[in-house]
Amino acid sequence: MPYVDSEVLNMALARAADSGQELGSLFARDFKTRVTPNETQRNTLIVAGVYIIVIFILWHMPFLRVIIYPFKLLTMSHAFMGVLTCATIHSIELDPDEGGATSMSGGIPWLTLPAGYLGSSLIGASLIACGFNTDASKVASIVMAVFFLFTLWWARKNWLSWLLILGMSGLIVLFWFVAGGEALRYLVLFIGVMSCMYVLWDVVDDTVARKVNSSDASAFADLIGCCPSQVWGVIWLIQAFIFFALGVIVGLVAFKQDAAQQKADAAHFLPVPGSKSGALSSSPDYLVWTGLTVVLGFLGVL
Numbered sequence: 001m002p003y004v005d006s007e008v009l010n011m012a013l014a015r016a017a018d019s020g021q022e023l024g025s026l027f028a029r030d031f032k033t034r035v036t037p038n039e040t041q042r043n044t045l046i047v048a049g050v051y052i053i054v055i056f057i058l059w060h061m062p063f064l065r066v067i068i069y070p071f072k073l074l075t076m077s078h079a080f081m082g083v084l085t086c087a088t089i090h091s092i093e094l095d096p097d098e099g100g101a102t103s104m105s106g107g108i109p110w111l112t113l114p115a116g117y118l119g120s121s122l123i124g125a126s127l128i129a130c131g132f133n134t135d136a137s138k139v140a141s142i143v144m145a146v147f148f149l150f151t152l153w154w155a156r157k158n159w160l161s162w163l164l165i166l167g168m169s170g171l172i173v174l175f176w177f178v179a180g181g182e183a184l185r186y187l188v189l190f191i192g193v194m195s196c197m198y199v200l201w202d203v204v205d206d207t208v209a210r211k212v213n214s215s216d217a218s219a220f221a222d223l224i225g226c227c228p229s230q231v232w233g234v235i236w237l238i239q240a241f242i243f244f245a246l247g248v249i250v251g252l253v254a255f256k257q258d259a260a261q262q263k264a265d266a267a268h269f270l271p272v273p274g275s276k277s278g279a280l281s282s283s284p285d286y287l288v289w290t291g292l293t294v295v296l297g298f299l300g301v302l
Contacts, residue, residue, distance in 0.1 A: 034253045040262070041252055044132050047186060048248075051193040059201060068194060076151050077119025078102040081112045092155040102154075113220040114236060117199050121240040124195030125247030131189025132251035134181045134266040140188050141172045181266045182259075196244045203237045 037045060058064050079089050079102045087107025104112070130136040148165045155161035175183040203217070217236065218229040257265065 035249055037252055038256060038258060040258045041132060041256075044189065044251070045248070048128070048131070048189060048193055051190050052197060055194055055197050056201075059197070076102070076147065076154075077115045077117075077123065078112055079104070079150070079154055081115035081119060082107045085111055087112065089154050091157065092151065092161070093158055109223055110220070113216050113223065114232075116216050117203055117236045118239055118243075120195050121199040121243040124192045124197075124199065125243040125250075127188050127192025127195065128244070128247035129192075129251040129254065131185055131192055133255035133257065134185045134262045135269045136255065137185040137188040138176070138181055138266070138270050141176065141184060144172070144191075145169065180263055180271070182263065185262075192247065196240065196247070199240045200237065200244075203233050203240065 055068060058068050076092065079092055082089055082102065082104045085107040087104045090103040090105065092103070093101045127140055130140040148169060151161060152165055171187065172184065175181075175187045178184070215229065215233075217232045220232050221227060221229040224232075
């Protein structure tokens with residue numbers, strides 16, 4: 001066995017430890033720099049905070065909560081997980097108070113049952129991250145349009161689904177035209193915050209506070225055969241908080257452009273039709289289209 005000088009070995013280990021600490025320190029400083037918001041991101045965080053307060057107030061006001069119905073009903077994760085697990089989707093029934101009830105056969109229940117809460121929080125977190133950037137919000141709105149088409153197909157016999165989704169589509173199109181798409185960014189951010197808050201408060205109502213006799217958590221507890229529904233509700237609640245935090249962190253890290261840069265980028269990425277700079281057009285066709293979207297948006301809110 002070759003001889004190894006213990007002093008040399010200790011020096012090498014000390015240098016390795018110092019290098020590791022230095023790399024860890026550099027990573028920590030770099031991460032702190034990345035998650036430190038610039039002025040545009042601070043404004044976005046402030047708006048998101050206002051959204052949370054407004055949604056909380058509307059959620060608990062019987063006569064005012066009708067305003068958030070169109071946003072509350074974007075919870076079709078059960079059906080999408082059912083498709084991914086080879087289930088047959090029979091129908092989706094939308095209800096302003098309960099969100100949505102999905103009728104399906106087959107699939108993997110231990111994946112489809114928690115998909116309603118966890119899928120909605122994941123989608124909400126993704127939309128929150130996209131809400132930090134105008135171009136990302138445009139992409140997110142296109143993805144939402146695809147979701148709407150699937151939802152309309154599954155809930156085609158439900159008039160409420162047609163009314164709400166047409167209204168939501170009208171709002172998205174209308175906000176795309178405002179300020180070169182900047183308004184769309186705040187709409188996507190609101191939908192993301194709404195989706196996450198819906199999960200958080202619904203989990204508390206259905207499992208922790210037990211305001212309903214049956215829920216996805218109780219069905220999941222019966223299926224798994226261990227732990228009461230409150231335990232699964234708390235687990236899902238923690239996961240929803242984690243998704244929400246990750247959505248904010250991704251938005252802070254990935255989209256560092258200031259408002260001016262975002263406006264310049266948006267003028268060249270899927271710009272407003274008939275406009276070179278993304279500004280509002282005054283052509284007759286545009287005014288007719290805008291009028292239609294306003295009507296559709298108004299119907300969706302009602």
